[in-house]
Amino acid sequence: MHQYHSEKKEVVVVGGGIAGLTVASLLGREGYSVTVIEKGKKLGGRAQTKEKGGFYFNQGAHSFYLSGPGPGKEILAELDVVYHGKSVNREKQELYFTNQFSFFPNNLSRLLEIKGLSSQAQQEIGNFLGSLGMLDAKQWTGISLSDWMESSGYHEQTRQIIEAIVRLGTYSTAVERIDTGFVMKLMNTLIDVWYLDGGWQTLIDGLEKAARKVHVKMMNGMKVTSIQKTSSGYDIYLADRQAIHAEYVVLTTDPITSSKLIDSEGKYLQQLADQVEPIYVACLDVALHKLPDSTREFVLGVESPLYYSVHSSAAKLAPENGELIHLMKYLLPEKVNKPQEIRQELEAFFTLIQPGWQEELVSTQYLPQMPVAYDLISANRGGLSGRPSVKVEGLPNLFIAGDWVGDEGQLAQASFASARQVVRAIVSNDQSF
Numbered sequence: 390m391h392q393y394h395s396e397k398k399e400v401v402v403v404g405g406g407i408a409g410l411t412v413a414s415l416l417g418r419e420g421y422s423v424t425v426i427e428k429g430k431k432l433g434g435r436a437q438t439k440e441k442g443g444f445y446f447n448q449g450a451h452s453f454y455l456s457g458p459g460p461g462k463e464i465l466a467e468l469d470v471v472y473h474g475k476s477v478n479r480e481k482q483e484l485y486f487t488n489q490f491s492f493f494p495n496n497l498s499r500l501l502e503i504k505g506l507s508s509q510a511q512q513e514i515g516n517f518l519g520s521l522g523m524l525d526a527k528q529w530t531g532i533s534l535s536d537w538m539e540s541s542g543y544h545e546q547t548r549q550i551i552e553a554i555v556r557l558g559t560y561s562t563a564v565e566r567i568d569t570g571f572v573m574k575l576m577n578t579l580i581d582v583w584y585l586d587g588g589w590q591t592l593i594d595g596l597e598k599a600a601r602k603v604h605v606k607m608m609n610g611m612k613v614t615s616i617q618k619t620s621s622g623y624d625i626y627l628a629d630r631q632a633i634h635a636e637y638v639v640l641t642t643d644p645i646t647s648s649k650l651i652d653s654e655g656k657y658l659q660q661l662a663d664q665v666e667p668i669y670v671a672c673l674d675v676a677l678h679k680l681p682d683s684t685r686e687f688v689l690g691v692e693s694p695l696y697y698s699v700h701s702s703a704a705k706l707a708p709e710n711g712e713l714i715h716l717m718k719y720l721l722p723e724k725v726n727k728p729q730e731i732r733q734e735l736e737a738f739f740t741l742i743q744p745g746w747q748e749e750l751v752s753t754q755y756l757p758q759m760p761v762a763y764d765l766i767s768a769n770r771g772g773l774s775g776r777p778s779v780k781v782e783g784l785p786n787l788f789i790a791g792d793w794v795g796d797e798g799q800l801a802q803a804s805f806a807s808a809r810q811v812v813r814a815i816v817s818n819d820q821s822f
C-alpha cells in the first residue's frame with residue numbers, strides 16, 4: 390500500500406461490476422477511502438453468474454481472454470484474485486456453412502476440410518490465415534471491415550467466413566462500422582480463451598474480496614439518482630435521498646446513464662452517449678442432463694450469425710450428470726428484433742446440432758437483448774484511439790470507466806484497462822500537488 394498523502398481522500402465509484410470493483414480495489418490499495426454504490430442487490434453487473442440446481446449460468450456465453458489485448462490477467466494477479474478454468478478445445482470447433490458441419494479453419498491444413506468452399510475462397514482464406522501474425526494493424530485503422538474486404542476483392546464466401554470469425558472475436562455484426570485495424574490486431578494475437586469454473590462470478594467474488602481487504606465500503610441495492618458538482622468535489626444523491634460527498638467520482642455505468650446522472654455541465658457526456666453504438670446479442674443458456682451427441686462441442690454459424698458452445702465441456706459449470714450450453718444470436722444493430730422469433734431460431738439451431746435435446750432439458754435462461762459492450766470499436770472514430778479518455782471534459786475529478794472507454798482492449802478487457810487508467814490518473818493528480 391502506498392499512502393503518500395496524509396488525509397484519506399473520499400472516492401465514490403458508481404457501479405459494482407468489473408470496472409467498478411477493479412477501480413475500488415486498486416484505489417483502496419493506494420490508501421483512498423472508497424465507496425462502491427451498486428443499484429443491483431448483487432455485485433457483478435454483466436459478469437454475474439446465477440446458480441440453479443448446481444448449474445452455473447453466466448449472463449450469456451462468457452470467455453475470459455487469458456492472453457490477448459488487455460491487462461485483465463495481470464490486474465487479477467496483482468489483486469490476488471484466484472480463478473480456475475480451461476482453454477477451449479480448438480480441435481473440436483466446427484463451422485456450420487452451406488448447410489453442413491465442417492472443421493473450423495484455424496490453421497491452413499484444416500482449410501481443405503471446409504465443405505462447400507469454392508477454390509477461390511479457399512485460396513483467399515489460405516492467404517489470409519497465412520498472413521496472421523504479420524498483418525500491419527495500424528495501416529488499416531480508420532477503415533471499416535466491409536471497405537477492407539471490398540478493396541481486397543474477396544469472394545463472397547471468403548467474406549462470410551471472415552465475418553463469422555470477426556463476430557466470434559468481437560461479438561459485432563456491424564461490418565460497415567467496425568475498425569479493421571483493431572480486427573487485425575486481434576487476429577495477430579494468439580488468444581488463449583478460457584471458460585471459468587463456477588462462471589465469471591468467481592472474478593467478481595475475488596475482486597470483492599480484494600476490495601474489502603483494503604476497506605472499500607460496498608453499498609448494494611442503492612441507486613445513484615444524480616450528481617452535483619460542488620466547490621470541493623461532488624455530492625452524490627441516492628434513491629433514498631441521502632447524499633454522500635466525495636472528492637472524486639468514478640462512473641462505471643453505461644453511457645446514457647452516465648450522461649443523465651450529471652446533466653448540468655455534462656454536455657460532453659451527452660455527446661459521448663449520442664455517438665456510441667452498442668453491441669447486442671440474444672442469449673439462450675441451457676442446462677441439460679446430457680448431450681444427445683457428445684461429440685458436438687462448438688459450432689459457429691457462417692451464413693446465419695449463430696453460436697453454440699458447451700461451456701461445461703471445459704469448465705466446472707454443471708453437476709456430475711449435466712451439461713451447460715450457451716447459444717447466441719449476434720444481433721444486427723439496425724434490425725428490430727423480435728424476441729420470440731429469435732428464440733425459435735436459436736432452438737432450431739440447437740435441434741440441428743443436438744436433435745432430441747428437449748428430452749434432456751433441465752432448465753433455460755433466455756436473455757433476448759444483452760449489451761455485450763456499450764460501444765463497438767469504430768472505424769469512423771479512428772479505432773481504439775477514438776474511444777473517449779477516462780477524463781471527462783469540464784468535470785475535474787470525475788472519471789469514466791467501462792467497456793466503451795479508453796484506448797486499450799475490448800469487452801471486459803477494456804473495463805479492466807480503463808479502470809487502471811482511472812486509478813493512475815487519480816494517483817498522479819494527487820502526486821502533482
Ligand SMILES: Cc1cc2nc3c(=O)[nH]c(=O)nc-3n(C[C@H](O)[C@H](O)[C@H](O)COP(=O)(O)OP(=O)(O)OC[C@H]3O[C@@H](n4cnc5c(N)ncnc54)[C@H](O)[C@@H]3O)c2cc1C
Pocket residue numbers: 403404405406407408409426427428429432433434435436448449450451452453454611612613614641642643646670672759760761762790791792799800801802804
Ligand atoms: C452475453 C455477453 C457475453 C460476453 N462475453 C464476453 C467475453 O467472452 N469476454 C469478455 O471479455 N467480455 C464479455 N462480455 C462483456 C463483459 O461482460 C463486460 O464487458 C463487463 O462485464 C463489463 O463490466 P463493467 O463493470 O464495465 O460494466 P457492468 O457490468 O455493466 O457494470 C455496471 C454496473 O453499474 C450499475 N449501475 C448502473 N446504473 C447505476 C446507478 N444509477 N446507480 C448505481 N449503480 C448503477 C449496474 O447495475 C452494473 O452493475 C460479455 C457480455 C455479455 C452480455
